[in-house]
Amino acid sequence: TPAGVWVGASVHEVGQVVAAGGLISPEALDVAVVAKLGRVVLLAPLIAVVGxxxxxxxxxxxxxxxxGGTSRRSGFARNRGSAPxxxxxVIGFVVSVLLRTLTEGSVPGTFFEWGSAVASFxxxxxxxxxGAAVDLRRLARGGGRALALGAVAAVVSALVSLLGVLVLVR
Structure with a gap:
């Protein structure tokens, strides 16, 4: 459904996508989760290119x-002293998706239930x-600009994804 695509493309957190998609319909939930996970998977090549x-x-x-500091041993470029x-x-996410896909049906469902409980914890x-690391006084002093930036980014993300849905999804 177009609504599911929009939810999956514009909502930032997978749990929130599940909640929002489920409020619309079971079909929208399925589409929203697929759209969100597709967006997450596409982060890996985007991060590699930007990096x-x-x-x-x-x-x-x-x-x-x-x-540029490419390590021949690992294949991952890095600036000396910087992040990979x-x-x-991202690598862990891609490996997890591959393992889950390749072991579907051959691993008992209780294993995935246990893994899901551990992941939730x-x-x-x-x-x-x-949350515990948030300095409330510092947030009160300089948080207005950060909140404004977050709000603008959320609105732009919602509008761009809505435009994409309106143009691409029938």
Missing amino acids: ALEARRAARLSGQAGD LVPWF LLTMAMFAM
């Missing part, structure tokens, strides 16, 4: 000649840790 371009730009600006070209969480702990 390679940034590594090349940084090497050029620092006057370094050569390959493709973040490990770890996500809850990560969200708690991020």
Whole structure:
């Protein structure tokens, strides 16, 4: 459904996509989740391209000649002392998707239920840790600009994805 595509393309968090898509209809939920996961999977090549371009730009600006610090051993470019070209969480996500796809039907469903429970627990702990690290005084002093930027980014994302749905989805 077009509504499912829009939800999957514009909502930022997978859990929120599930909630929003489920409010529309079961069909919209299925489409929204597929659209969101497709968007997440496409982050890996996008991050690699942006990382390679940034590594090349940084090497050029620092006057370094050569390959921008590409490690022949790992195949992942990095600036010395900086993050890897493709973040490990993206690699982990792609590997997880591949493992789940390749083991579908050959691994008991309880294994995936257990894995889902562990993932939910770890996500809850990560969200708690991020929230606990928020300095409320600092947020009150400088948070207005950050909130405004987030609001503008959310509106632009929603409008661009809506335009894409209106043009591409029938």
